[in-house]
Amino acid sequence: AQRVTQPEKLLSVFKGAPVELKCNYSYSGSPELFWYVQYSRQRLQLLLRHISRESIKGFTADLNKGETSFHLKKPFAQEEDSAMYYCALRAGNTPLVFGKGTRLSVIA
Amino acid sequence: KAGVTQTPRYLIKTRGQQVTLSCSPISGHRSVSWYQQTPGQGLQFLFEYFSETQRNKGNFPGRFSGRQFSNSRSEMNVSTLELGDSALYLCASSILGTGVNEQFFGPGTRLTVL
Numbered sequence: 001a002q003r004v005t006q007p008e009k010l011l012s013v014f015k016g017a018p019v020e021l022k023c024n025y026s027y028s029g030s031p032e033l034f035w036y037v038q039y040s041r042q043r044l045q046l047l048l049r050h051i052s053r054e055s056i057k058g059f060t061a062d063l064n065k066g067e068t069s070f071h072l073k074k075p076f077a078q079e080e081d082s083a084m085y086y087c088a089l090r091a092g093n094t095p096l097v098f099g100k101g102t103r104l105s106v107i108a
Numbered sequence: 109k110a111g112v113t114q115t116p117r118y119l120i121k122t123r124g125q126q127v128t129l130s131c132s133p134i135s136g137h138r139s140v141s142w143y144q145q146t147p148g149q150g151l152q153f154l155f156e157y158f159s160e161t162q163r164n165k166g167n168f169p170g171r172f173s174g175r176q177f178s179n180s181r182s183e184m185n186v187s188t189l190e191l192g193d194s195a196l197y198l199c200a201s202s203i204l205g206t207g208v209n210e211q212f213f214g215p216g217t218r219l220t221v222l
Contacts, residue, residue, distance in 0.1 A: 043111075044151075044198065044213040086151060095141060095164050096211070100150035 002027045006099035021072040023087030032090040033070040039083045077106045112214035126187040133201030140182040145196040
């Protein structure tokens, strides 16, 4: 079965510092990986997906098949980045499997 | 386009009761998925409906059931409520399904079981 692990429940960084939210997965095939974000009092929304290779709100994520990781990175954290971040995996046409989430707190 | 709507937003029930939650997807979306969100377990998939048929099911007991209507609206039912069912229940819709298109989430229904 597929599994997504986000090892940090909480990550606190200072404004302007680099951010890296870790995500590791277990799946033997070629998965699709996503990052979802939930800001305070807002609904869960898609941040980015690995196949699009975009940078959204300054965040990027690279799929590393050798290390089975899909870490989310941003060079300079902003206060408005404070939110709950979920890594998710999709294998074929199966439903998304989510990690347990990491709460990012950016300190001014 | 209006987003995914869920009703009610908050519910308080007691153990042993049953509850029905409702989800209206984005217009034109035929797939509706349900998730349970808790602080300890995060987001766990319950089931997905597409064109009134259950297409996928997560690892939840039979007390959890759902259905989808011809207008794509979906309901989720939990019978014989337990304390552990207290959670935020999220609904998400997509055009053709979780394996194909982006999912758009609703605000959730917060269920508290006393």
